Amino acid sequence: MNHETIICRCEDVTYQEVVDAVDxxxxxxxxxxxxxxxxxGPCQGRTCLRLIARIIREKTGKRLDEIKMPxxxxxxxPVPLGIFGGKDE
Amino acid sequence: xxxxxxxxxxxxxCALAYELAKKGVRVTVFEKxxxxxxxxxxxxGGIRQQFDTExxxxxxxxxxxxxxxxxxxxxxxxxxxxxxxxxxAHSDEENEKFKRxxxxxxxxxxxxxxxxxxxxxxxxxILDIExxxxxxxxFCQTDGHANPFRVTEAYAKNAEKLGVEIKTFTEVKEIKKxxxxxxxxxxxxxxxxxxxxxxxxxxxxxxxMVGVKLPNKLYRHEILATESLKPVLKPMIISFRDGIYFCxxxxxxxxxxxGNPDEPSGINASSSFWFLEFMAKTITRYIPAFKNxxxxxxxxxxxxxxxxxxxxxxxTNVKNFFVVCGFSGHGFMxxxxxxxxxxxxxxxxxxxxxxxxxxxxxxxxxxxxxxxTVVG
Numbered sequence: 001m002n003h004e005t006i007i008c009r010c011e012d013v014t015y016q017e018v019v020d021a022v023d024x025x026x027x028x029x030x031x032x033x034x035x036x037x038x039x040x041g042p043c044q045g046r047t048c049l050r051l052i053a054r055i056i057r058e059k060t061g062k063r064l065d066e067i068k069m070p071x072x073x074x075x076x077x078p079v080p081l082g083i084f085g086g087k088d089e
Numbered sequence: 090x091x092x093x094x095x096x097x098x099x100x101x102x103c104a105l106a107y108e109l110a111k112k113g114v115r116v117t118v119f120e121k122x123x124x125x126x127x128x129x130x131x132x133x134g135g136i137r138q139q140f141d142t143e144x145x146x147x148x149x150x151x152x153x154x155x156x157x158x159x160x161x162x163x164x165x166x167x168x169x170x171x172x173x174x175x176x177x178a179h180s181d182e183e184n185e186k187f188k189r190x191x192x193x194x195x196x197x198x199x200x201x202x203x204x205x206x207x208x209x210x211x212x213x214x215i216l217d218i219e220x221x222x223x224x225x226x227x228f229c230q231t232d233g234h235a236n237p238f239r240v241t242e243a244y245a246k247n248a249e250k251l252g253v254e255i256k257t258f259t260e261v262k263e264i265k266k267x268x269x270x271x272x273x274x275x276x277x278x279x280x281x282x283x284x285x286x287x288x289x290x291x292x293x294x295x296x297x298m299v300g301v302k303l304p305n306k307l308y309r310h311e312i313l314a315t316e317s318l319k320p321v322l323k324p325m326i327i328s329f330r331d332g333i334y335f336c337x338x339x340x341x342x343x344x345x346x347x348g349n350p351d352e353p354s355g356i357n358a359s360s361s362f363w364f365l366e367f368m369a370k371t372i373t374r375y376i377p378a379f380k381n382x383x384x385x386x387x388x389x390x391x392x393x394x395x396x397x398x399x400x401x402x403x404x405t406n407v408k409n410f411f412v413v414c415g416f417s418g419h420g421f422m423x424x425x426x427x428x429x430x431x432x433x434x435x436x437x438x439x440x441x442x443x444x445x446x447x448x449x450x451x452x453x454x455x456x457x458x459x460x461x462t463v464v465g
Contacts, residue, residue, distance in 0.1 A: 031123045048285045071384035074360050082380025084369035
């Protein structure tokens with residue numbers, strides 16, 4: 001892993017960007033999500049949020065169980081709008 | 090002027106902190122969560138000037154002037170786009186009303202115009218006018234949208250540069266009123282000469298701490314975001330009859346919501362399947378091509394609604410306790426001008442644009458002129 005390693009694949013966020021955000025004072029996953037969009041893409045943070053939690057732990061000394069996961073947003077997996085009733089119905 | 094305590098770290102609290110600091114005031118912002126954790130971070134980011142009351146039109150127009158220069162002034166990319174707002178009319182009655190609105194808006198210098206069906210089609214070919222059951226529309230090119238997180242962060246960072254202290258994860262538990270105010274949090278007690286209540290959906294509770302009663306009621310509003318697309322939709326599309334609004338953000342996703350007329354009052358930030366289904370059905374009726382578009386996330390936020398759907402700004406009967414609340418779903422778009430005017434009122438005692446019509450006293454006098462163009 002280096003500074004250019006992609007942490008959030010949906011939004012192309014690198015390790016360095018996450019580290020910079022934590023250094024800037026964003027020490028919760030909710031804040032980093034809003035600042036960098038990690039967790040807002042198609043995978044809903046399944047890949048990146050645990051990695052980011054570990055970066056926060058390394059930088060702040062917080063325990064992993066103290067780092068709260070952002071609220072899960074339905075529908076959890078990408079679903080076409082038409083599934084819920086398109087014009088064909 | 091000495092110390093001002095601003096309660097609420099949303100866009101209005103942070104913008105006000107910045108404007109006050111520019112005037113040389115010492116400011117502390119108290120935010121119970123992180124910045125933007127309330128309504129600001131949950132809003133669609135729309136910036137509209139097409140209202141039907143003079144106060145709201147004037148505030149929105151002045152706000153847009155500030156948004157247009159914001160990237161330069163604050164040194165931040167706020168993802169601002171002026172793609173316009175297309176407001177759909179669904180009946181002859183609505184058409185007539187919209188024509189009157191446009192007349193009022195144009196008399197105030199706003200470049201709004203009325204569009205016939207063929208003009209709507211030319212502007213947004215992807216929109217199914219028959220599906221949307223539209224018979225006309227109004228359009229204003231300088232309306233648009235920006236990223237609420239970026240705007241709030243831009244204000245907060247610039248405020249901090251000017252010496253503002255922003256205390257996140259710091260809930261105000263009590264406000265004691267003596268010769269000055271004492272703000273009591275879990276961690277400390279801080280004195281302030283002036284307190285500004287910009288606490289969004291918590292403003293009622295904060296006002297009660299000093300004995301000020303607000304008539305505001307809270308309503309949940311839900312919203313969703315899709316996957317990102319190439320640019321397909323320039324304007325924000327809204328309809329007051331259907332209660333829907335949606336637009337494409339600069340980052341490509343379609344973001345929008347729809348109101349539930351039966352939504353009970355109260356704090357509730359949970360998401361409902363009812364909303365997802367109703368929004369999907371309505372948006373695919375407007376734009377059938379979206380039926381293959383993946384929805385990624387849905388969430389909810391609170392509207393802080395006043396009896397006339399217009400904000401409450403200014404002084405209260407408690408000396409040096411000011412309110413900036415009750416935006417009824419339009420707090421983001423008018424935050425820049427609200428902050429400017431409130432900083433003038435607090436520091437100079439008068440404002441460059443009159444806001445007396447938005448004072449809390451109007452509810453006692455019973456002189457209400459309800460804003461009729463509320464969406465979502």
